[in-house]
Amino acid sequence: MSVSGKRKHRQFHESLLTTAVVLLLAGCSSSLNLKVKTQIPTPVVTRMPLVMGVHFSDKFRNYVYQENSEDRQNWHLDNSASRLALFRQVLPSMFKEVRDVPGTKAPAGVHVDAIISPEVEDMQLALPKETYSDLYEAWIKYKIQLYRPDGKLIGEWPITGYGKAEKGFFTSRSKGLNTAIDQAMRDIGAKLSIGFPKQEVVQQWLASRTNEYHAEARP
Amino acid sequence: MNTTPKPGPNLVLLGAPILLAALLAGCGSTTVINEYRGKPAAAIKKGEAVVVLGRRNRPDHETEADFIECVGDSLSDGGKDVKVIPEKKFINSMYPYFEASTAPMNVKNLGTLMQNPAVAKKLRKLNLRYFVWIDGDTQTTDKKGTLSCAIGPGGGGCFGFLSWEDQSNYEATIWDFKKLALSGKISAQTDGTSYVPAVIVPIPLLARVQAHACKSMAERISQLLEQSPTTASVTSTQADRPPPSPASTLELE
Numbered sequence: 447m448s449v450s451g452k453r454k455h456r457q458f459h460e461s462l463l464t465t466a467v468v469l470l471l472a473g474c475s476s477s478l479n480l481k482v483k484t485q486i487p488t489p490v491v492t493r494m495p496l497v498m499g500v501h502f503s504d505k506f507r508n509y510v511y512q513e514n515s516e517d518r519q520n521w522h523l524d525n526s527a528s529r530l531a532l533f534r535q536v537l538p539s540m541f542k543e544v545r546d547v548p549g550t551k552a553p554a555g556v557h558v559d560a561i562i563s564p565e566v567e568d569m570q571l572a573l574p575k576e577t578y579s580d581l582y583e584a585w586i587k588y589k590i591q592l593y594r595p596d597g598k599l600i601g602e603w604p605i606t607g608y609g610k611a612e613k614g615f616f617t618s619r620s621k622g623l624n625t626a627i628d629q630a631m632r633d634i635g636a637k638l639s640i641g642f643p644k645q646e647v648v649q650q651w652l653a654s655r656t657n658e659y660h661a662e663a664r665p
Numbered sequence: 666m667n668t669t670p671k672p673g674p675n676l677v678l679l680g681a682p683i684l685l686a687a688l689l690a691g692c693g694s695t696t697v698i699n700e701y702r703g704k705p706a707a708a709i710k711k712g713e714a715v716v717v718l719g720r721r722n723r724p725d726h727e728t729e730a731d732f733i734e735c736v737g738d739s740l741s742d743g744g745k746d747v748k749v750i751p752e753k754k755f756i757n758s759m760y761p762y763f764e765a766s767t768a769p770m771n772v773k774n775l776g777t778l779m780q781n782p783a784v785a786k787k788l789r790k791l792n793l794r795y796f797v798w799i800d801g802d803t804q805t806t807d808k809k810g811t812l813s814c815a816i817g818p819g820g821g822g823c824f825g826f827l828s829w830e831d832q833s834n835y836e837a838t839i840w841d842f843k844k845l846a847l848s849g850k851i852s853a854q855t856d857g858t859s860y861v862p863a864v865i866v867p868i869p870l871l872a873r874v875q876a877h878a879c880k881s882m883a884e885r886i887s888q889l890l891e892q893s894p895t896t897a898s899v900t901s902t903q904a905d906r907p908p909p910s911p912a913s914t915l916e917l918e
Contacts, residue, residue, distance in 0.1 A: 489761050611727070633765070640762075
């Protein structure tokens, strides 16, 4: 082998070694910056004959999961876009009409039967090495608040979504967590769309609306 | 003087039979199939569809999506004109009724779900005949040996020996959608050992446990979907080598 050939050979091995070291260091890093992507299908549910207002508070819109502990250094998970997309996809399938309102009280001249305002209560994540399992897991808890058009709270209830993703040989931590969060979001959408008419507060409110309607109709 | 060197033993020729023997002896998989057949099912008709779905409501494991896909592909490639709806497509089109937390757990629940006109209409439009629910997973049960690799400026290599055992446990539950009845249950348990000997270069001799379980299960499901309504209950074993213990018939829940 010529001198230049030997040099090229050595350079190749050195660059290979550097790449391996960089990859190893990157693999050991516990920091995480993830923008979650979620796809929620259109629910096959029967629409309720209601005009529903929806209000997303700033706290709900801007919630970001952050953690900075020994095991989870600089964790930053942003699923705000998918959170809003979930409600924008699910609510129009549940009601005759959905209108955005700027607060939990309907503005003058805007007709809505009620206003839904969700809040993020909690979000928890688990990695396979933490639970000694082969699963990435995500728990997301929302609080669904239902208001009268005048801003009076009708009632509220929690919805917890759970999702898990198997740890494959080539599954990165970001991909595993994204899949688990996506599943948890789908779960929330499912429980909201199926569970809304079954909620006791909703049934009581609907019954009171019917009674009011009959009282007004009476001569 | 020009002498021709005496030919030495050809390492490739010597190594090939050893490698072949190791492949044949070491990487076999054993599959034990248990089968229960419920109400006599009518053979699937042309144009009718089947959907293969994974159960994902267990906290300790996740039925692998690739296994479900493998069973679905094997059913549709079986040459018996079975139309298989892909799992993801079906779950998305029926959202939110077939998610892990909302999917019907038995035929009675499916009957209740059918009272929802929107769901009933959508399912009928698919011309769906059978639901195949699969629950289970493949796990590595035993690992032995060590293998270490090193890389340096002069090159790299590995040395050692690794072996592990994989075990697949899957159960398929088949519902006849038109009769709203349980058509059968098939369970498949597959075991296999994989080896990786390494002298400079690692040579993986892998037992394709999951693939074997998939193939065995798909064959049985296909038979059940194509069956004439005469068989009551069947227990059988499919194996590359004799099963470790006799199989027993599943009992209906």
